[in-house]
Amino acid sequence: MRRACLLLLLVLAPGVLWAQASQFGVRGLGFPGRALAVRSQASAGGFGLFDPESSQNPAALASLGALTSVFTISQNYRTVENPAGSASLQGTRFPQLMVGGPVQKQPAAVGLSYSNYTSRDFTLVTASTIDLRGVPVNVTDNFSSRGGISDFRIAGAYRVGDKWAFGGGFHLISGSNRLTSTRIFNDPGYLSSRQRSELSYAGVGISAGVTRQFGPRFAVAGMVRSDGHVNVDRDVFRVATVDLPYTFGLGMRWSPAAVLSVGAQTIVRTWSGANSDLLALGGNGAQNTIEVAAGAEYFTDRRQPTRQPIRFGARYATMPFPLVPGEQGHEFGISLGSGVRFAQQRAGIDLSLERVWRSEGVYSERAFLVSFGISVRP
């Protein structure tokens, strides 16, 4: 019954799952999410392909030892700079939700998860003077978007012996952008105008992954994913079909000592497949991306590795949707975090603090990301 309630909650929750906002999410499908649980975020994503609470590699589910549910909340504090000025922004998002567990009497595990795929949360303001009826009138334009695309994954993993684990996942990709354009005239003779539109997205994808343990201290993981395409409807009309990327990931995990584990991974996404579709829609296109992450986890208590480990890491990534045609943005981040388990390991709290720098030409952004994860193993 309790499991059923958790699953029901999971199914009803898609509308709240968006990751952080960014001015680099204004174009294209938005700012990509990372599908990471907080404990992987704390190590910059270096263990993402091995983390069963994250949604990057379905094969990682095989390491789940008990029914587990994970909820993530993320608060961001950003400083945005562009030629029009700068602003300090903040927002709260819920980027990752997961429920999974082992299958009884089988070397297998299944899981459901909702992850942020892309996010388009922003409000942009411009001020200008236009000539109306021969008189200059100051106007303020406000363009905002709320929403994004979510990734609902149904995945399973099967362990073969002690070394191999294979996994597969089916992804439902859906979401919406609620767009609003407002113009306010600094002349009481003019009414302000507000126009709304809603973009909705729907698509499916599949993923497969593998993990291989080489002895007790070293493991590698790989994954591949195809998301096909996403249908885009504006209000009630189909306006486009946008190709989504193939994703390839490769990672390693090494434990040089009993109290230290290090991980690194690279994920490549072929976003350029969406380039022609976005250009046809009047956008700036899309480019392939690469994300390289490395992190470590230091166990302060060798007997209880889950008790307040220290996690840290760094990552570099390029961004798929340029603000200026032909350019490509990138981001660099460093992270730090920890976690605790309590109630006989049945519950846990993870915390991560990440500092990221993003830039593309004259556009830049600095952010602190504070993420807080709750995991329950009933």
Place this chain on the structure above:
Amino acid sequence: MRWGFGVMVAATILCACQEKLTSPADCPALCPGGTPQVFDTVLTAVVGADSSYTGYVQAHQAAAMPVTNGLEGFEQRGLVRFLARGDSVTLRDTLRGYTIDSVALSFTLATRDTTTTGLELLLYRVAPGFDSTSTYADVAPAFVPESLVAMVPISDTLNSGVVRTVLQGTDLSKVQLSPSDSGTLAIGLRLSAPTFTGVRIGALAGNNGPVFTTYVTLDIPDTGTAKLRNIALTAAANTTVSEASPVLDTTLLAVGGAPSSRSLVRFALPPRIRDSATIVRATIELTPVAPITGLPNTNVSDTIPSAVLAKPVLADVGAKSPVSVDRVRIPKDTLEVGATAVSMEAVRLVELWIGAAARPSSVMLSLDPEASSFSHPVFYSSRALDPALRPRLRLSYLLRFPFEGP
């Protein structure tokens, strides 16, 4: 360590759920879809489809009586008939006779030219048989010195309020009621002033009509005591007669007058505006055939300044088209004496013309207050040879924003 972790968790929770997403935008990079474009266009009324109609509000239905001494080249006079006064009063279930001590006639001054001094309201005794069809010529014989009841000076400092005169003694004979009058007093009003001007006197329809008050002493023989009473009678009817009636030109658009005229003007919105535009400003512009006339310098005193209204037509069936009474949707322009143009901000009105349940793109022009204004504006119609003189609708609008998708 555990405390520190707890503090961090608490801080995270406390700081969470705060949103601030507004940032400056640098276009075009951060302006997907571009910026909204405002278009400006001027539509003239549909040629030959505008008309004036007369007979909406009669002089006796007006909210006030305009009384002038030749302001517009002709004189306007007011007529008031009070309710009938009985020859006895009921006291303690008994009809009692009475003796008249004095009478008072009071009128409400609604509008005047505040710069004109030396105004006098002349009250004449007229036959109570007048009605809504009575003309200036019908009642003119009563406005002779022999019928003069009183000359009521209007204080130069009184901009609006009650003007009152009291008759007693021998003057009571001027308002004595005879059986042939059926106990009804009728008074004619005329304005005297050193210059051509006018005043607006409160009327029955405006709930501030004239009042005829009789102060009496009751004869009560069984007690031997005298009882003082007053008998206040409001107007039973009032109207205005004008020395000259305006002649309507069917090629022009007239509003106002008594009986009042209204003008129906039709516009044709282009489909691209009707179907998908967001109107941010709409101005109806009218060109008077001659500079606006009327009573000047009324700003301080005028409780109902003359204004041209453009009422949305709910169903276009010609002269009897029903119109909206929603004040938000009715633009108006207060008339200034000497003005050579009239314009009304009508965006809330034009909004009714677009969308799925669009109303007819027509307006009914009228004058407020009807049948009691000193102005009788006449505008060029769509038949004017010069298109610049025709009724115009100046629209500022935005088309559907080209939301980039995605």
